[in-house]
Amino acid sequence: MNNLLKYIHSLTAFSDKSWELLQPALNKKELKKNEFLLKEGQVCNSLFYIDDGYCKSYYEIDGVVKNTGFFFENDIATNVNSFGNGLKSEFNIIACEPLTVVVFDKNKLFQAAKQAIEIETLGRNCIRLFASKQEEFANLFKIYSAQERLEYIETKHPEILQRVSLSQLASFLGVSRETLSRIRKRRTLS
Amino acid sequence: MNNLLKYIHSLTAFSDKSWELLQPALNKKELKKNEFLLKEGQVCNSLFYIDDGYCKSYYEIDGVVKNTGFFFENDIATNVNSFGNGLKSEFNIIACEPLTVVVFDKNKLFQAAKQAIEIETLGRNCIRLFASKQEEFANLFKIYSAQERLEYIETKHPEILQRVSLSQLASFLGVSRETLSRIRKRRTLS
DNA sequence: AATGACCTGTGACAATCGTCACAAAATCAC
DNA sequence: GTGATTTTGTGACGATTGTCACAGGTCATT
Numbered sequence: 001m002n003n004l005l006k007y008i009h010s011l012t013a014f015s016d017k018s019w020e021l022l023q024p025a026l027n028k029k030e031l032k033k034n035e036f037l038l039k040e041g042q043v044c045n046s047l048f049y050i051d052d053g054y055c056k057s058y059y060e061i062d063g064v065v066k067n068t069g070f071f072f073e074n075d076i077a078t079n080v081n082s083f084g085n086g087l088k089s090e091f092n093i094i095a096c097e098p099l100t101v102v103v104f105d106k107n108k109l110f111q112a113a114k115q116a117i118e119i120e121t122l123g124r125n126c127i128r129l130f131a132s133k134q135e136e137f138a139n140l141f142k143i144y145s146a147q148e149r150l151e152y153i154e155t156k157h158p159e160i161l162q163r164v165s166l167s168q169l170a171s172f173l174g175v176s177r178e179t180l181s182r183i184r185k186r187r188t189l190s
Numbered sequence: 191m192n193n194l195l196k197y198i199h200s201l202t203a204f205s206d207k208s209w210e211l212l213q214p215a216l217n218k219k220e221l222k223k224n225e226f227l228l229k230e231g232q233v234c235n236s237l238f239y240i241d242d243g244y245c246k247s248y249y250e251i252d253g254v255v256k257n258t259g260f261f262f263e264n265d266i267a268t269n270v271n272s273f274g275n276g277l278k279s280e281f282n283i284i285a286c287e288p289l290t291v292v293v294f295d296k297n298k299l300f301q302a303a304k305q306a307i308e309i310e311t312l313g314r315n316c317i318r319l320f321a322s323k324q325e326e327f328a329n330l331f332k333i334y335s336a337q338e339r340l341e342y343i344e345t346k347h348p349e350i351l352q353r354v355s356l357s358q359l360a361s362f363l364g365v366s367r368e369t370l371s372r373i374r375k376r377r378t379l380s
Numbered sequence: 381a382a383t384g385a386c387c388t389g390t391g392a393c394a395a396t397c398g399t400c401a402c403a404a405a406a407t408c409a410c
Numbered sequence: 411g412t413g414a415t416t417t418t419g420t421g422a423c424g425a426t427t428g429t430c431a432c433a434g435g436t437c438a439t440t
Contacts, residue, residue, distance in 0.1 A: 059333050066333045081322045084315075091329075117307045124314040125274075131321035132271045138328035139281075141364050143249050143256045146427085167387060174331045179427055181389055335428095336397085357417060366398055371419055373396095 001028070003051050004102050007074050011125040018118040025108035029101050037077065037093040037101070044082035044089050045106040047126065050075050053099035054163060058171075059091045066171045069137075070096075070160055076126050077101075096164075146175045147183050191218070193241050194292050197264050201315040208308040215298035219291050227267065227283040227291070234272035234279050235296040237316065240265045243289035244353060248361075249281045256361045259327075260286075260350055266316050267291075286354075336365045337373050 004026075008014050028051075031037065037055055038044050048055075050071050057069040057077070068091060071077035082089040083106065113120040140149050150173060153160055160169065170180040194216075198204050218241075221227065227245060228234050238245075240261050247259040247267070258281060261267035272279040273296060303310040330339050340363060343350055350359065360370040 059329070061333060068329045068332050080318060080325055084318045084322060113311075114307070117304070117310055120307055120310045120314065121303075124310065124317060127314060127317045127321055128270060128274045131317055131324055132274060134321055134324035134328050135270055138324050138331075139249070139258045141328070141331035142258045142361060143251060165387060171332060176428055177388080178390080178429080182427085185389080355417065367418080368399080368420080369397055375419080 001026070001102065003074070004049050007049065008122060011129075012118060012121050014118050014122065015116075018116045018122075021112045021116050022109075022119055025105050025112050027103045027105065029103050031095040031099040031101065033095055033097055033099075035095050035099075037095065037099075038079060038082075038089055038091075040090060040092050041088050042082075043086055044079040046078065047083070047104035047106075047109070048077040048093070049102040049104065050077060051100040051102055053095065053097040055093055055095045055099055055101075056164075056168070057091050057093045067168055068172065070164055070168075070172065072159060072163070076130060078130075080127065080130060096168075141174060146173060146179065147187070149173050150180070150183055191216070191292065193264070194239050197239065198312060201319075202308065202311050204308050204312065205306075208306045208312075211302045211306050212299075212309055215295050215302050217293045217295065219293050221285040221289040221291065223285055223287055223289075225285050225289070227285065227289075228269060228272075228279055228281075230280060230282050231278050232272075233276055234269040236268065237273070237294035237296075237299070238267040238283070239292040239294065240267060241290040241292055243285065243287040245283055245285045245289055245291075246354075246358070247281050247283045257358055258362065260354055260358075260362065262349060262353070266320060268320075270317070270320060286358075331364060336363060336369065337377070339363050340370070340373055 005019065008019075031053075037048050038046075038057075040060065048071075050073055052073060054070060054072045055077055056067050056071070057079075059066045059068060069077075071093075077093055079089045079091065079093070081087060109119070109123070113123060140152060144152060153169075153173070160172075164172075166180055166184075167177050170177040173180060175183075195209065198209075221243075227238050228236075228247075230250070238261075240263055242263060244260060244262045245267055246257050246261070247269070249256045249258060259267075261283075267283055269279045269281065269283070271277060299309070299313070303313060330342060334342060343359075343363070350362075354362075356370055356374075357367050360367040363370060365373075
């Protein structure tokens with residue numbers, strides 16, 4: 001839990017008492033590669049703090065996998081829409097490597113937040129970071145071409161390229177595997 | 191302020207006392223068409239509750255306008271990244287019609303939130319809605335084609351089509367104006 | 381060494397898209 | 411109403427992309 005505590009302190013002031021109050025909502029969990037954190041159709045009642053390893057979110061449409069997000073150490077993975085509104089999730093979250101997460105249980109988290117405003121503030125900050133990330137990637141598609149999106153990831157988020165295969169990255173960039181391969185080729189020629 | 195109060199009550203339990211504590215952070219403002227709520231390069235220190243009219247966020251890249259979001263009545267408009275981290279905004283927010291907004295001042299809001307957990311919770315819920323919306327639109331680009339994105343907007347967010355011109359909508363969908371026009375033509379022929 | 385699973389590249393071809401240019405239609409200001 | 415401005419549609423053409431098919435490479439396991 002040390003990584004989590006550091007992460008929390010980087011986000012907001014957090015007393016020992018708040019940390020104690022938060023404990024009942026936390027649950028450390030180890031997952032094997034390809035185990036699900038969240039399945040399509042389920043309601044998401046958890047936030048997943050990624051302690052070690054990484055996971056991805058993906059839609060499966062007509063049998064085709066479309067990756068929508070990658071979550072590494074010190075990220076929070078969840079389905080905000082399902083978590084916040086109690087709706088069924090339209091996508092999956094799956095471990096891409098052996099994965100260690102700290103699971104925040106929604107109900108117990110809300111109970112704890114009522115007792116300590118620091119926990120409420122922590123929640124707000126977690127969601128703020130999440131929103132910030134989503135905004136960043138949503139805008140990528142509106143202002144950049146496929147090639148520019150790749151270059152953006154290369155400069156601003158090299159960690160993704162270091163750990164995710166190009167096949168996996170392609171749908172995240174909104175292009176086919178073959179197109180991503182050709183974009184890379186085009187550049188080396190010029 | 192009636193609309194805002196209803197909006198708040200739809201999000202979270204909110205006492206009269208919290209409402210009073212919140213007042214110093216609020217400031218009603220009227221803007222003409224094409225007035226800026228936020229300019230590129232500025233730090234965003236406000237949340238804008240849209241009371242009447244609508245506005246949009248856009249990047250201007252090499253002189254070309256790229257719309258990234260539209261905000262209507264009962265939406266909150268802001269730059270989460272700038273607001274949360276105190277960074278300069280990379281995009282603009284501008285009134286598309288005569289606009290009435292309630293401006294939340296960041297510092298005064300945070301001060302009020304320290305005194306009432308209900309305000310802190312309100313903040314969390316506002317950001318949660320924002321994150322939810324961003325996630326929805328970010329995923330659109332990863333899982334759908336341009337035509338499918340248009341159809342998604344038509345069925346799930348018809349209010350955008352009713353109020354925004356097709357020229358304005360095009361960059362939001364990540365295509366050129368001409369392509370959007372042809373997608374519409376293609377469909378009427380089949 | 382052999383096997384199988386996965387990843388990457390590439391050729392061919394059709395579909396889609398961006399850009400430039402211009403015209404028609406709709407809207408706005410006076 | 412009239413002229414100006416904005417919006418939308420469309421033709422032409424080159425660039426980019428998706429799809430299908432196949433080949434070579436890497437890596438872990440046996």
